[in-house]
Amino acid sequence: MRRVLLIAIALSLLALLGLRVRWWLASDATRIRWRLEQMEAGFNDSRLGPCLRGVAEGWRDADAGIDRDRLADVLRSLFFHENDPDSGRFLYRVELERDTLVIETDPGREGNARVEVVARFSTLQGEDWSPTWRLRVRAEMAEDPERGWQAVRSEHETLESDGRLRRER
Numbered sequence: 421m422r423r424v425l426l427i428a429i430a431l432s433l434l435a436l437l438g439l440r441v442r443w444w445l446a447s448d449a450t451r452i453r454w455r456l457e458q459m460e461a462g463f464n465d466s467r468l469g470p471c472l473r474g475v476a477e478g479w480r481d482a483d484a485g486i487d488r489d490r491l492a493d494v495l496r497s498l499f500f501h502e503n504d505p506d507s508g509r510f511l512y513r514v515e516l517e518r519d520t521l522v523i524e525t526d527p528g529r530e531g532n533a534r535v536e537v538v539a540r541f542s543t544l545q546g547e548d549w550s551p552t553w554r555l556r557v558r559a560e561m562a563e564d565p566e567r568g569w570q571a572v573r574s575e576h577e578t579l580e581s582d583g584r585l586r587r588e589r
Contacts, residue, residue: 448569449523452533452561455569456516466499466510468492476562476570483575504544511544512552520556531563535571538579554580 446454455474462470472492479488486494502511520538536558542549559574 448525448533448563451563452523452535452569453521456521456535456537460514460516463495464510464513466503468495468499471495473567474570476564476567476572479571479573481574481576483577509544513542513544513549515540515542533561533569535559535561551580552582553578 458470459474462468462473472488472495475488475491477488479491480486481491498512499510503509504511517538517540520536522536524534526532526534536556538554538556540551541553543552556577556579557574558576559571561569562572563569
């Protein structure tokens, strides 16, 4: 029994080491993509932390004129109020259109990058998801040694909208 426990611990440590090596060897573009995917999953799970992890303290969206604190307030409100009364499911989701993702690291300024991606928001209506808002987001990102890659400035362009999520305009 003790031997099985030691093998399980050793395998767990090897798995953790493997994940760490994978992280260390990943390119900046890959780390940025991982961060965006974490933010996407955080929104869809209505979890504020993962959404804001990719947003720097001094971030501002040029088009909406909001800062990180206002963004946090909007997300809290959505996560708290926008749930199906019967199932409790969060009524919105976002999908990053992977084929539109462009990440350009700045060779002249290490730890800086520009990102462009199209995001599609949908609303839960019964059991089906209905497209609500499609936008192109352009962001300047910087790598923080402690927090990883974070957006420091962004702007967005609405591509399609039915008006339900556009509360900031």
